[in-house]
Amino acid sequence: MSASHGLTTILAVAVAATLFVSYSYKQITLYLSRRKFANENGCKPLRNYYPLKDPVFGIDNIIANVKAAKKSRLLARSYGNFNKYGDTFGSKLFAQKIILTREPQNVKTILSLRFKDFGIGSRETALGPLLGQGIFTMDGAFWQHSRAMIRPNFARDQVADLEAFERHIQDLWKLIPRDGSTVDLQELFFRFTIDSATEFLFGESTDTLKETKSGGLDGARFATAFNDAQDACAMNTRLGPLRHFNSNPKGKEAMKFCHEFVGQFVDKAIQFREQLDLEKQDETEEKYVFLHQLAKDTMDKKRLQDELLNVLLAGRDTTASLLSNMWFMLAKQPEIFAKLRQEVEETLNGELPTYDVLRSMKYLKFCMNESLRLHPVVPGNSRMAMHDSVLPLGGGPDGQSPVFVSKGTLVVYSPYSMHRRQDFFGDDSEEFKPERWENLRPGWEYLPFNGGPRICLGQQYALTEAGYVTVRLCQEFKELQSRDDEPWMEKLTLTLCSKNGTLVGLTPVSG
Ligand code: HEM
Known part of the structure; x- marks a missing residue:
């Protein structure tokens, strides 16, 4: 062995030894500081773990989930x-540590009390190809800025544009058979909400409920492309890191079309603002257009496009799913439908509902609450620990002690299971x-719209829209029959609706 070769070997060993010592030192100090933090917070080991047969990757759990899906x-x-392993238990997916919970105190902790310790995880990677960077996909300062920009658009006056809803109702009537033959309301509700959401957000409706559409806009194609693009995103979410192996040309094509379609409106909004700036006028548009308001804050085309798609995604399927799930259950229980119709008749006596009247209708509110409880349209969600943190419950032999949550752990919470406790x-x-709901005043155990700083911005908009559609259907039709022998079954994409749609027969009040 030459002297220089010997020296190189000694150097390599010395470097490796130094790296090893420094790594071990870091691990030991991390372990000690975590132990101190856990002790200070009274943490005990998790009471229960999901009994994985494959403790390394958790493949058996993945297979069981695929079969269940x-x-x-x-x-x-x-x-x-949850019923078997308790309200909070641990699990693992590949190398990812997971804590699952349906404990309101834990949910409140991640969403509110320790908000800064938890982020939305890999949402940008899964949904980014369609949504880019916006309120729904981002954390931290970016998210804060998005939220500040978007929030003023949900003030009362803007969410109460009932005339716009009524225009789409008139289109809806033409698609509901009046001879009692079977119709899938779910399909129509999805068309209703994309028509109303695009009118509110872009200033022009996709008008997918119109039987014939004049003009150059390809609204129906956009609606289909948006569905396909969302399906691709939902698949990305489910696949996790395996998403890189899934080339999805149909999804990619759909996303490209969505971007081009929305891009047209963004261009128009920018021209609109530039014109106003030139004329040094303040805007006094007759109709409220979300995009035109956003363009006051930024003229960045990509930013506007991304935020529009983020809000469209957050707001469209959710409201349609609430309506579909609720009308599925109303059709199964005629006595509930009758009671609701009675409230509508007594309150409105045939008049169109106003925003305040909608809010005052107790039984309508109970029906919407109950639908969102039993079939929450966002049934599961998660947050990733960005720092070491702690959950108040789930530890110790009785599960009543706090639990240490190391940085990088995924905390999955389930409104669906919590709402059934x-x-x-x-x-x-x-x-x-x-x-x-006569006697219920729930806190964090009822969470259809999330809570804390990221609480849903569109809650009032959604309840106004779903309430309006429901009241108008009750005024127009006196009988409702389920045409589905099966019970409600889940269809879980990014939101939760009914697997077999909402198949009903309706009898009109007149005609
Ligand atoms: C029944 C209807 C709806 C339900 C159940 C619902 C539920 C939710 C939930 C659970 C979240 C939290 C997601 C998370 O942080 O992980 C959320 C966020 C959001 N929702 Fe809704 N939503 C509904 C309708 C709407 C509508 C109609 C709009 C807008 C037109 C809207 C806009 C938003 C926005 C912008 C966010 C993001 C807030 C943020 O991250 O700061 N939602 N919604």
Whole structure:
């Protein structure tokens, strides 16, 4: 061995030894500081873990989930797991540590009390190809800025444009058979909400409910492309890191079309603002257009396009799913539909509802609350620990002690399973019973719209829209029959709606 070769070997060993010592030192100090933090917060080990047969990757759990998804029983499986393993338990997916919870105190902690410790994780990677960077996909200062920019658009006056809803209702009437033959309301609700959301956000409706559409806009094609693009995003979310192996040309094509379609409106909005700036006028448009307001804050084309798509995604399927799920259950229980119709008749006596009247209708509110409880349209969600943190419950032999959450752990929370807890909602928690809301005043155990700084911005808009459509259907049709022998089954994409749609027959009041 030459002297220089010997020296190189000694150097390599010295470097490796130094790296090893420094790595070990870091690990030991990290371990000690975490132990101190956990002790200071009274943390105990998690009471329970999902019993993985494959403790390294958790493949058996993935397979069980895929099987459950095929049978449309993913949510039922997750609910069953909580019933078996407790309200908070640990698991693992590949190298990812996971804590699953349906404990309101834990949910409040990640979404509000320790908001800064938790982020939305890989949402940007999964949804970014369609949504880019916007309120729904970003964390931190970027998100804060988005939220500040978007929030003023949800003030009362803007969410109460009932005339716009009424125009789309008139289109809807033409598509509902008047001879009692079967119609899928779910399909129509999805068209209704994209028509109304695009009118509110872009200033022009996709008008997918119109039987014939004049003009050059390809609204129906956009609606289809947006669905396909969302499906591709939902698949990305489910695949996690494996998404890189899934080339999806149909999804990519759909996203390209969505960007071009929305891009036209963004260009118009920018021209509109430039013109106003030239004329040094303040805008006094007759109709409120979300995009034109955003263009006051930024003229960055990509930014405007991304934020529009973010809000469209957050607001469109959610409201349609609420309507579909609720009308599925109303059709199954005629006595509830009759009671709701009675409230509508007594309150309105045939008049069109106003914003204040909608808000005053108690039974309508109970029905919407109950639908969002039993079938929350965002049934599961998660947050990633960005720092070491702590959850108040789930540790120790009784599960009542705090639990240490190391940086990088994914905390998955389940409104679906939380909303069915019998200790909060009674022994009949799996039944659709609007009357229970007479006495319920829930806190964090009822969370359809999320809570804390990222609470849904569109809550009032959604409840106004769903309330308006429901009241108008009650005024127009006196009988509602379910045309589906099966019970409600889950269809879980980015939101939760009914697998077999909402198949009903309707009898009109007149004609
Ligand atoms: C029944 C209807 C709706 C439900 C159940 C619902 C539910 C939710 C939930 C659970 C979140 C939190 C997501 C998270 O942080 O992980 C959220 C966020 C959001 N929602 Fe809604 N939503 C509905 C309708 C709407 C509508 C109609 C709009 C707008 C037109 C809207 C706009 C938003 C926005 C912008 C966010 C993001 C807020 C942020 O991250 O700061 N939502 N919604």
